[in-house]
Amino acid sequence: MGEPVYEIYAVRYAHHDRKSAENFIGGDAHDASQPLDFFVWAFVGPGGPFVLDTGFDEAMARKRKRTIVKTVRDGLGAIDIDADKVENVIISHMHYDHCGNHDLFPRARYHVQDGEMAYATGRCMCHGQLRVAFEADDVVALVRKVFDGRVTFHDGVDEIAPGITVHKIGGHTKGLQSVRVNTRRGPVVLASDASHLYDHFEQNRVFPITCDIADVLEGYRTLKRLAPSLDHIVPGHDPKVLQRYPAARPGLEGWVVRLDVEPGGR
Ligand SMILES: [Zn+2]
């Protein structure tokens, strides 16, 4: 009996224009535009839907000078996922763009790595350089969910449901986890910020926000080990994802794409 298969959707909710040099330690030889897109992901199948990451809201977009293109609620709604009814949310890591919208999933249980909560609440946050992409309100909101009995902690590799596993990668943050989801084309690995762009894991280059470069580079190996091919790895912030994968439904081009089907060329 095989594992259950899921449909996977990438839902784009925000955008940030920037230069390529800002995306790599050591800069970039090409003085090119290389924007980031911001996504949440959803898996639809038995026991689902499951949501990976929660994005940020309009107030945070203003504070961080990012542009929301469509709210997370609307993006999920476009594929008939009612945020009010979602029961399981996986948090890849606790940066502001992955764990905001604190009240969007009132019924959900949140899945996070031990190491990420320890990192976001411990001594590393004494350093401005390490806390730069964290928001105290996000961290406090997740701590409150711990006290409300709504958080499940994971340590390393763990199964969320048959066909869905989390894998601690670290590197970018101490407890960053990527997620592997079984689909009809085999397991697909959602890297989240274990690899912001295709260029990172394909060229072994490193995004400037990191707590451990060695773990980032080992993380690329882990992603490749978990995936049957490079085409089964989905980076966390790459606008190319929207070009390579088909719209989830007619009219959702550039907004919601389907990741459980074979991608087009690069
Ligand atoms: Zn991050």
Ligand SMILES: [Zn+2]
């Ligand atoms: Zn991010």
